[in-house]
Amino acid sequence: MVPTPSRATAAPADADPAAGSPAEEGLRERKKRARRAALIDAAQMLVAEHGLDAVTVEMISAEAGVSARTFFNYFESKDDAVLGAEDSGLPEDVVEAFVAGGPTGRLLPDLEALVASLLRPHAEAHDRVVRAMDLMQQEPRLLQRHVLWMDRHKNRLVELFEARRASAPFSTDNELLTMLVLLLIRTALVAWEHAGYTGDPADHLPAAVAQLVDVVTHDLDS
């Protein structure tokens, strides 16, 4: 049997109108990208409709026109596909600025800058992230994967913190700082959600920081 309409998606071939085609990208890379996107779309659509547990990877794979085994060549788990998790690393320049003790020289604003650059890629894949956020509310299990993602980056973050200590010493524990990063990410994303997903997630970062400062300093005041 194998009713795979694999042709269907690949049909438009290279009918690229205009020369807008990403020249540097081979056909192979192209298809890979397309498949991945198709799988994420299928996963998010099906889960939104039937719920996380009612959707099997076979359904998702069938919807995307690939075998179930191929699915796992693209994602480590079903949940990953639903979240459409992309592991885009931190930009070089931002990292360099941070470890050098910049850009402002004060830890909290510099963390903010770091988080902003972590949030930026989320703005690009706007729709997918929005769908992922919505699904995360309905399916708390997905929030767990979000944390696993965090855990993967944790080592990298700790490296950055250690590196920065050399040029601009500070006393705060690495653990607290990573949790602070997580707090900022989450707060900004939720604020973005509450704002109806308008604009950029990073836009809500300053407000998050302001709130944090508020809570902590109120402690000292009154």
Added chain:
Amino acid sequence: MVPTPSRATAAPADADPAAGSPAEEGLRERKKRARRAALIDAAQMLVAEHGLDAVTVEMISAEAGVSARTFFNYFESKDDAVLGAEDSGLPEDVVEAFVAGGPTGRLLPDLEALVASLLRPHAEAHDRVVRAMDLMQQEPRLLQRHVLWMDRHKNRLVELFEARRASAPFSTDNELLTMLVLLLIRTALVAWEHAGYTGDPADHLPAAVAQLVDVVTHDLDS
């Protein structure tokens, strides 16, 4: 015995949730407790030795002398058994104090008090928590479950925040506050771990708060 008319179905009557009085405990409850403990011990021991993925629930069950099916009568998942997760709620008096705007009237210290009471039960089951913490470092997947636990309590926390708003208004978002609770819990636990698990996890809470204040206020100073 007083002739109580309405006791159609088995009345749990006392049902003392606190494990304080073993005398009042029937043999059934006893065995249940013992089995549960045996399963947790077996799970933690085996995982410590062979790693999380190399240990099957069959091994754990066999080690504890029960069937694999029974295992799932006690735990929702393998990971839960390894963590030995207990869902002890917040004490009444602490909750009341918090929603009334106390005990200090300032949000951050009051959050600290709340977290302290969340950490206290961890001190009782000292050994198991220690082993769970160690395993969490080796097996990041377990950290996810820790978050699921958090998620379960999140609704309760949000209720508390909302209730407190009535008597002692504040502007901070619920999301930021829950993340702050998570940050304090995690920071205190890690500090406790670094201290060689001496004393109480809650002992390290003040230091965590101090660090947080430090990071945020340094922003304002320089």
Added chain:
DNA sequence: TCATCTTATTGCAGTAGATGAAATTTTGCG
């Protein structure tokens, strides 16, 4: 002590996520 009701354990069958390996197809390129 026995009869009985309730509750816990178990065996069995089945679903579904995830992985490894070999076979097959697709793509890149000279």
Added chain:
DNA sequence: CGCAAAATTTCATCTACTGCAATAAGATGA
């Protein structure tokens, strides 16, 4: 075209987890 590299698929297998029906083990009351 024809060959080599890479990706997809098929197939077998493991394991976590669940529902159901049968059975064993406390609890209870006379």
